[in-house]
Amino acid sequence: MLNGSVRRVVATAQNGLEVVRLGGLETEARPSDFRIVEREPMYRLRRYFPDDVSDSAGTPRPPIVLVPPMMMAADVYDVTQEQGAVGILHSMGLDPWVVDFGSPATEEGGWDRTLADHIVAISEIVDRVHKHTGQDVHLSGYSQGGMFAYQAAAYRRCRGVASLVTFGSPVDTLAALPFGIPGDIAAPAADFLADHVFTRLSIAGWMARTGFQLLDPVKTAKSRFDFLRQLHDREALLPREQQRRFLAQDGWVAWSGPAVAELLKQFVVHNRMMSGGFVIGDRPVSLAELTCPILAFVGEVDDIGQPAAVRGIRRAAPRAEIFESTMRAGHFGLVVGSLSASHTWPTTGAWVRWRAGLGPSPDGIAPMIAEDLPEAETGVSVTDRLLHTGASMAEVGVGAVRGVLGATAQAVRGSRELSAEAARALPRLVRLGQIQPHTRISLGKLLAEAGQRSPRGECFLFDDRAYTNESVNVRIDNVVKGLIACGVRPSTRVGVLMETRPSALVAISALSRMGAVVVLLPPTEDLREAVRLGRVATVISDPDNLRTAETLGPPVLVLGGGESRVLNLEPGSETVDLERIDPDAVELPAWYRPNPGRANELAFVLFGRFGGEVEAKHITNHRWALSAFGTATAANLGRGDTVYSIAPLYHSSVLLATLGGAIVGGSRIALTRGLDPERFATEVHRYGVTVVAYTWTMMRELVDSSDSGLDASHPIRLFIGSGMPRGLWLRTMKRFAPAQVLEFYASTEGAVVLANVSGAKPGSKGRPLPGSTQVRIAAYDPVTGRFLEDDRGLVRECRAGEVGVLLGQATGAEAVSGAMRGVFGAGDAWVATEHLFRTDSDGDHWLMDDKNSVVTALRGPVYGEPIVDALGGLDQADLVVVYGVTVGGEEIAVAALTLRPGTSLTAADLADALAELEPGQCPDLVHVVPEIPISNSYRPRRGALRAAGLPNPGVRAWYYDAGRDGYRRLTRAVLTDLKQRGSAALTG
Known part of the structure; x- marks a missing residue:
């Protein structure tokens, strides 16, 4: 016994000294043979077993590309040749390739790498492997590497991708976060980290290792204890030593701050792998564009890539054929260790052979079915955790704490959501309430503020391209210089005759930034009358409307048109091409101050037809701000929203509500070239549209079309607009359930804004928005066209159910003309709308008719x-x-x-x-x-x-x-x- 104890102590000391000196036990294991085929600043592409790329009959092996997570070394796929991924896959007749991103700490420019750099690199690798092998590629990835694989395949719309295989890769990140952290707590925290921490800080390799070990502290502690307990028994430790050293020390690399910030922003804060609309470079992308077959490995006890998050791919990629393979494994056990050697990699190899037509479908896979779990469920049960860890008491304690946290989160969920909404709404309402007649407020100013808050944030999307706040503001400032060079000054009335396109938005914003008046000219037969009523001094046109613009009389300036623009100006034409003016050559005059517009100053002139005649409606900056802040508040718009306008820019609801609300809410604006059901479906997914703006009966074509291509997985939560008939409203909610409709009524003059925020009464215009002026319904005889008075000679206010004219109280901040005085009392002032309303017993307003x-x-x-x-x-x-x-x-x-x-x-x-x-x-x-x-x-x-x-x-x-x-x-x-x-x- 004494000799045995001594030998045990000596063996422990010898092995312990070896661990201290070398970092682990020497196993004599050697990595698999590979050759670096491609070498770029972003990556090195390894081809394993490069001298054996075809089978005995000379048939090329199917290529599979393995992508590691951003924080883990590429050797995760080759921990040991016998049990590692590349060795097993090669033995099954595959051609394994591995992407090695290296470490940002050792690569030139590594600390500046972005998430987009990784995605574009993987897309490039698919092309290069295809070139080397002549075959489509099976693209796979572990954890975040699988997220990269999804994103890269969607980025290239599956071109050259035979199938996707992922291991514990979350898609619906907010559905199941580590530790059971509620999404509505994690998202604001991630937002703060992305904006204020990872813009200045990167994550070192040891930080990544420690963080992931803390995600499962029970298993980490148990693993270390088992290692120390068996330190005397070298033969027992050697089979798992390579795996232990990899996870405990060698397998971790640093993360660059910009890449982490972008990952948090796009896929945690905004969860855009689910909604679509994540941006790679300047291109919006959606997983809904995945069409290749997908196999997702799900760890039943994976607390990092939890089952509910991994299975989010079923809803995010509705057009793809998706299978899953479940394992009783944790996050690391999916790809490293004995279970991965016996299940993960043989199943992967069989999947690739099946898809390549070389074998039957593998055992242990099944079509993935999207299941709706209760909100507090993540797909990992307490029982599974108990069976997996073996540390029963410790795990019960952890499970109990999680249970308490889950119950607490459920109990306060409603109040937390209300608090989040209030946190967004309160600053907007406070700012709106602080607006005085001489307060500087305008569309151009709010865009400038957005650029200062988030220069790299996306401002708007159009034609599969994303434009950042910084680039948009630079473009606006350049157009301002061009306008100044052409003689445009503050208060000049400039007509804008342009199709819905980025240059139209820029033109409107540039005029606002310099304090000019934007006269939005609708492309109708009444253009000449609109030019006359709007007192237009100059017209800005795009190339499509140039010929029409030149017939209207005022000087014409041309802006935009894209790369294919051809103006073909007549000889001697006085039309000026703004694109040819060098902004750097323009000297700003002494009078120029950016964004000088004050609340009581005229900002826009819009047009409508009333009683068969064209009428001009004058919109002050305050009136625009009221609709903008009101829309953002009523629709609860935030930075995670993408507001998609299918209506033309010249329509009043688009200018006042859609653009204004999105700018105030910090949301992205998505523009489209026209109303087309097929384009609508594509862009909703590609842009990640959450809010759709409509006018009148615009939704008819989308509701009735059989080609809309949208199912229940669509990301739309809300339709906002005005004028939708009740019947179409009901059809819209049925067709696009669970999305709701938020119907507005806004008078073009005055400050009346009603909104049916709850949506409980389809057809109702709702109630005044906070910040809107006070409204009343005045008794009115539509036959005689006279207001009805009481016995004191004052206008009588209508009772509930009685029909009358809707009035809005005139405020000092509004430059209104024709206000009625002495209406309901001596000295009061009210602005009459053109519409007849009634209220019901709840105080909701119902439109009855136009006065005429x-x-x-x-x-x-x-x-x-x-x-x-x-x-x-x-x-x-x-x-x-x-x-x-x-x-x-x-x-x-x-x-x-x-x-x-x-x-x-x-x-x-x-x-x-x-x-x-x-x-x-x-x-x-x-x-x-x-x-x-x-x-x-x-x-x-x-x-x-x-x-x-x-x-x-x-x-x-x-x-x-x-x-x-x-x-x-x-x-x-x-x-x-x-x-x-x-x-x-x-x-x-």
Whole structure:
């Protein structure tokens, strides 16, 4: 016994001395043979077993590229030749390649590496391996390396990629974070680290090693204890010594600060592997573009790449065929150790052979099914943890702590979310409340502030390209210099006639930055009238609208058009190409101060058609700011949002709500070339669109299209806009569930902004936004066009349910004209809108009609919007308009509607749809028409139908029989009687 004890002590001392001197026990193991085939500043590309790249029959082996995590050495795939990845894969007939990024600490420029550098490098490696082998590549990666593989394959849209294989690689990072940290706590923390820590600090290799060991302290402690306990038994330790040394010491490399910051920002703070829209270089990318087969290895007890996070790929890549292989393993056990040697790598090899047509499908894989776990679940059960570690008491303690933390997180989740919303909303409302008439506030100023806060943050996306805040502001400043060189000064009214494109946004912003007035010219037949009403001194055009612009009279400046721009200016033309002006050659005059616009100064002139006439609406900086801050608050816009406008820039809701709200919220703006269902689906995924801005009936084409290509995995959470009919609203929510609709009403003059924030009452315009002016509904007679007064001579305020004109209180910050004085009290001032409203018992506002569109029937006024809402609720209905037709000196109410394809309409359908309306508010006639014209902003037009007069009799036209309280088919006899006797003919 004594000799045995002495030998044990001596052996322990000898082995311990060897560990201290060499870092571990000498195993005599040698790495697998490899050759560095490609050497670049970002990487070295290893080809293992380079002299054996084909089988015995001379058939080339299928190539597989293995990508390590950013913080781990490439040798993770070759810890031992017998149990390492490259050795096993080669023995199964594959051609293994490994990416070696080296360490930032030893590579030139390593500390400046970005996440995009790694993705672009992997994409380049795919091309090079393809060139060497002549075959598509099976791209694989462990942990973060698998994330890289996903991103690189999506970046190149799977070109040259035969399949993807990942090991413990999270996709839905916020679904399951290490230690069970709630996502709504982790995201703000990661945001702070990305902005304020990793911009100045990188992570050394020892820091990475320590951090990952702390992620599973029980297993780390147990491993060290087992090693010390067996230190006397060299033969027992040697089989696992290479693995131990790799994980404990040799396998870790440094992380560059910019790469870590970008990873945290894009994939933790904004979770853009799930939503799409992560940016590589200047290109937005989405995993929804993955189409190649995918095999994901899931560790049942992996607390780093937790099952719920790994299985996020199922929702993020809906077009791909995705399989999974589950293992009772932790994060490192997936790729290193005996279990990986017996399961991970043989399964991987069999997968590649199957996909290459060289063998059957491997055992142990199954199609991945997206499962909806409870919010507190991550997919790793306490039981699995207990069985995995063997340290029961310790693990129960850890599990109990996690359970307490999870319960606590669940209990306070609601209050935390409310606090997060309040934290965003409060500063916006405070700033809005502090705006005084001479406060400097403008679109240009807010863009400049965004550039100062986050120069490298993305400002907007267009044509598969991302533009940073810094580049956008530089472009704006350069255009400002060009405008100054052309004689534009503060307060100059400049017309903007441009399609939706980056240069249009830049032109608007540049004019705002120098204090000029932006006159947004809609490309319609009323351009000359708009130029006259807007008192336009100069026109900025893009090449597409140049010929039209030159016919309007004022001098023309041309901006943008892309690389293919061809102006073909006539000889002697006075048109100026702003792109040819060298900004460095322009000397700024003494009067120039950037962003001088004050709250009470005119900023924009917009146009609308009211009563058949074009009218100019004047928007001050304060009015713009009110909509911008209000939209950002109501829609809870933040830096993780991408706001996608399918409406043209010249539309008032886009300028006031979409652009303004996104800028205030720090959200990205995504622009599109036009409304097309296929383009919409592609760009929603590629840009990671979370909020879609619409106008009027714009959503029709997207809701009804069978080619939209969007399923329940889409990232959209909200549609915002104005004018959407109730029926289309309901169809939109059904088609794009669980997304909601946030409908606004904003008067173009004054400061009235209503919003249906809750979405609980489709069709309602909601209530005034915080910061909006006080609103009231004034009693009004639409027949005489007069306000109704009380016995004191003041205008009477409407009761709930009573219809009147919506008024907004005039404020000193608004440069309004024509304010009404002495309305509800002596000396007060109110601005009347053009619209009639009522409120319900809850105080929500409902639009009833335009003042000029009310049908003044003999029985009293008939309001159009309730009819549109009622008929639009029919499943068969597409568009609905209501208008008046004069017959025998009186006006009758006519409703026209179009039907959705393959549907028909009956009198019983009409009766059911209109049953909730009072008989006096039902339309006299209803008829189906083949088409209802819509304007450029997608607003249904009724002028042509009104001008056509009464509808033709037939099976698609009905009249309201008041005596029977129902609808009957409109016959020629009834129509003749109607023309002779007027509405009396409809009562029988």
